[in-house]
Structure formats: structure tokens, C-alpha cells
Amino acid sequence: MSEQLISATKSAFKKQFSSNAERVFLAPGRINVIGEHVDYSDGFVLPASIDKYICFVVKASGQNEKSRFFAADFDDEFSFDIYDKLVPAEKHWANYLLGVCHAMKQRGAELKSFQIAFSSNIPMGSGLSSSAALECGFAFILNDLFSLNFTKKELALIGQQAEHEFVGVKCGIMDQFASVFGKKDHVMMLDCHSLNHKYFPAELGDFELVLFDSCVKHSHLTSGYNDRRKDVEAAKKIINEKYPQVLKFRDTTFEMLNNIKEEIGEQPYLRTFYILKEIKRVEAAAVALSKGNMITLGNLLTETHEGLSKEFEVSCDELDFLVSETSKNKGVLGARMMGGGFGGCSINLIKKDAVDRVSENIKELYLKEFGIEMKVYPVKISDGIKECTDDAI
Missing domain, CATH: 3.30.70.890 (GHMP kinase, C-terminal domain)
Structure with missing residues (x-):
């Protein structure tokens, strides 16, 4: 399934930007086994990443070029100047990404121009946290692409800030944390007060x-x-x-x-x-x-x-x-x-x-x-x- 998603997203990038992408990333959706609506109340939650993803294909671009997002599933593009002051846009989907750039710049990150196409097989609106995958996947990419040296914990918090300030949903930290820290065949017990977490084998047997x-x-x-x-x-x-x-x-x-x-x-x-x-x-x-x-x-x-x-x-x-x-x-x-x-x-x-x-x-x-x-x-x-x-x- 992910192979088809990667191939389709690469093709979308090439068609939109008339060049080949340099790198490919996958950001998973998540389930929460139990612990609903307690992540903003000092509670414990029990999430896990799942095998449904947003695929990002990315390429750094010239310093004087505008940065460009292409949402392949919507056949829609958004471009902006990464060096400008960032404010929420009319295109709702773009705000998840703009919010990440804004949060990183607030933390002193020096961002440069890029081209990104993304596509997803996470069912939207189904409670599988496609928004956190979008925010944190993008934050992960910028962190790696421009050697920003943010920790995984900081990337999760950046994703949460983006949703708070640019999307307008006062979400807890669980979704972002699960997307960043997920571990195959394990659930994560996350303390939403301290952000300490530990893993439990997800051995479901029959x-x-x-x-x-x-x-x-x-x-x-x-x-x-x-x-x-x-x-x-x-x-x-x-x-x-x-x-x-x-x-x-x-x-x-x-x-x-x-x-x-x-x-x-x-x-x-x-x-x-x-x-x-x-x-x-x-x-x-x-x-x-x-x-x-x-x-x-x-x-x-x-x-x-x-x-x-x-x-x-x-x-x-x-x-x-x-x-x-x-x-x-x-x-x-x-x-x-x-x-x-x-x-x-x-x-x-x-x-x-x-x-x-x-x-x-x-x-x-x-x-x-x-x-x-x-x-x-x-x-x-x-x-x-x-x-x-x-x-x-």
C-alpha cells in the first residue's frame, strides 16, 4: 500500500514541479487504543502509529524562489515567501504547514525555500489524526532538510503549536507525539503532564x-x-x-x-x-x-x-x-x-x-x-x- 502511495506522490511532484524529488518521507496516522480527551488534562493516553500515511516528496529550491506546497489529493498548490512574516491563509489545508514554519521561525530556525508534494491514504475526517501527521511530518522534513537540530519532543510541540495558532483547534499533544514517537508493534503510554512515555508490546494474540x-x-x-x-x-x-x-x-x-x-x-x-x-x-x-x-x-x-x-x-x-x-x-x-x-x-x-x-x-x-x-x-x-x-x- 505504501509503495503505491510513494509512487503516486513522486509522480505528482514531477508533474507539478517539472523535476524529480530528492527525498521521500512517510508520516503515519494513529489510533488511540484508549484515553480519549484526556491529553489536555494531565492524563495518560495509549496511542500507536498505524500503517496509513501521508507521503511527502521534497526538494530544496533556490534561495530567491518561493516555497511551494502541492496537495496532490486536492490538486491544489499554495506558494509563499519563507522569508516573509507568516500569517494564516484562506486555504485551510495550507495553515497546518504555514503554522509549522511560523513555530520554527519563532524558535530561531533559519528556513530556506523548498518544494513539497504530499498525498495520503489516511482517511480524512475519520479520527486517525491526518492533521498531526501533516504537521509533524512536515516539521520532521524541515528539521532534517535544513539541519535545525530540533529534538523529537520539540517537533511534536511545534506541530501542536501550529494547530493551536494557525488552525484554531486547541488540541492536546497526543496526536503529534504518537506520529513522531511511534514504535512498530508497540503502544505508547504517554504522560501528558510530563511528556514522559514508555512502550508496551501490543500482543493481541488471536x-x-x-x-x-x-x-x-x-x-x-x-x-x-x-x-x-x-x-x-x-x-x-x-x-x-x-x-x-x-x-x-x-x-x-x-x-x-x-x-x-x-x-x-x-x-x-x-x-x-x-x-x-x-x-x-x-x-x-x-x-x-x-x-x-x-x-x-x-x-x-x-x-x-x-x-x-x-x-x-x-x-x-x-x-x-x-x-x-x-x-x-x-x-x-x-x-x-x-x-x-x-x-x-x-x-x-x-x-x-x-x-x-x-x-x-x-x-x-x-x-x-x-x-x-x-x-x-x-x-x-x-x-x-x-x-x-x-x-x-
Whole structure:
């Protein structure tokens, strides 16, 4: 699959820029096994890079030339002067890249002109973090191309800053960190407070992770995401005032939260209650994975969906249907919505010999209920961003 993507992106570069690219890079999408919406709340998350990518082909250009992006999937180009002051553009997709340049220049990087074409086989709008792959893949390239000497951690933070300042989504750090630090056949347990992380073997045995794409993306993702973050931040502020001894939000107890329930209000309470429970589920899931306890892992996935749907309220009818119907099938240990919410994919832990049967059953039911063709993505856990040489392709 990646070979076809690389070949197509190289061809797009040559057609657009009338020359051959010099280097090729792959930036992966990611799944989050568990730990949704806790990455901006001092929580732990359990992400992994997957074998779906944005491919970048790149060439440094002359000093006086404009820098040029070509989004092959959109057949759209954006050019700008790298030496100018950078501001968000009208083309939304270009802002992920401009934001990276801006963040690097703020850190003193001396950037030069370049030509880049990129294309993707990460399903857009499906909760697989194509945006983080775009930001961090591009940051990785500039860092390498111009010998900027940023660390991997700095590259992840640069990607996050780009999304905050040029795209307008106040995302946490998980997606960017997973894209940069992913390790084949391992999940990463990331402490979103300290950014310390450790790897756990992803030994699923007779089971595999399969994504069911609802093929819907409701328009209130960005506003809904930011609104829920505001709810949690409001609760945090009151917790900090009432309990100054709590230095990390994740150390808040349910008793503390219940004591201030009336003060913070019902909605922020529910959001915060979900966050605290989810942080504990991540720790339990890491232990379950390390012991190969798939039954426990599946139960935790299903509990997370219930919280996302009823407490954090970021699910939708389509995702609730997918999770509910999938869970009824023999061979399924757990299912939940994945990503920011309001559409995208469910992630499902299914016995290998049941994947085809379950997938076809759910596709049929989903089509009948919503008139939408559900897509199925089996995924394998891969390495993070990397350069591709001819030998490696």
C-alpha cells in the first residue's frame, strides 16, 4: 500500500514541479487504543502509529524562489515567501504547514525555500489524526532538510503549536507525539503532564484492532471540542482554588469532585467525571495489554464509549449505532468511538477469524439504518515518521 502511495506522490511532484524529488518521507496516522480527551488534562493516553500515511516528496529550491506546497489529493498548490512574516491563509489545508514554519521561525530556525508534494491514504475526517501527521511530518522534513537540530519532543510541540495558532483547534499533544514517537508493534503510554512515555508490546494474540468508519463528520467538531475543553478548564480552576495541594489534575479524587459539583455545574461536572475515570481506564488497559488480557481490554473500550457518549457527549447516532450493534456479535470483545467525536471511526477488538463476518454484518445493518456505506480499516501498528530510501520502500 505504501509503495503505491510513494509512487503516486513522486509522480505528482514531477508533474507539478517539472523535476524529480530528492527525498521521500512517510508520516503515519494513529489510533488511540484508549484515553480519549484526556491529553489536555494531565492524563495518560495509549496511542500507536498505524500503517496509513501521508507521503511527502521534497526538494530544496533556490534561495530567491518561493516555497511551494502541492496537495496532490486536492490538486491544489499554495506558494509563499519563507522569508516573509507568516500569517494564516484562506486555504485551510495550507495553515497546518504555514503554522509549522511560523513555530520554527519563532524558535530561531533559519528556513530556506523548498518544494513539497504530499498525498495520503489516511482517511480524512475519520479520527486517525491526518492533521498531526501533516504537521509533524512536515516539521520532521524541515528539521532534517535544513539541519535545525530540533529534538523529537520539540517537533511534536511545534506541530501542536501550529494547530493551536494557525488552525484554531486547541488540541492536546497526543496526536503529534504518537506520529513522531511511534514504535512498530508497540503502544505508547504517554504522560501528558510530563511528556514522559514508555512502550508496551501490543500482543493481541488471536485478536486484532479493526476500525469501522462511519463516513460522517458533523460540522460542530471544532466548536464542540473547544466547548468541552472550556468546561473541563472551568472545573480545573475551581479544583485548584479549593484544593491547592492537588498539583496534577489527575490526582483529583472523585470525592473532591463531588464536593464541588453544585459550584461547577452539572455539565462541567459530567465532563470532568468522565476525564477522571478515563485516566484510570488507561492505566488499567496498559496492564491488561502487558498481560495479554484481552477480555479486560475489551471491557475497558466499551466503558470508554459509554462515557464519551453519555458524559462527555461527543458521540453521535451513527457511532452509537456502530458500537451497539458491533458489541452484539460473537467474537467481539469491545468497541468504542475514537477521536475527537461527532463522527469518524469506531475502534473494535475482534477475534481474527470473526473480522470478515462481523464487518459484513455491521456494514449491512449500517447501510439499512443510515443509507451510508461503512468502510472497514484493519490496522497494523507501525513506526513513527521516517525517511524512505529506495532500499526501504
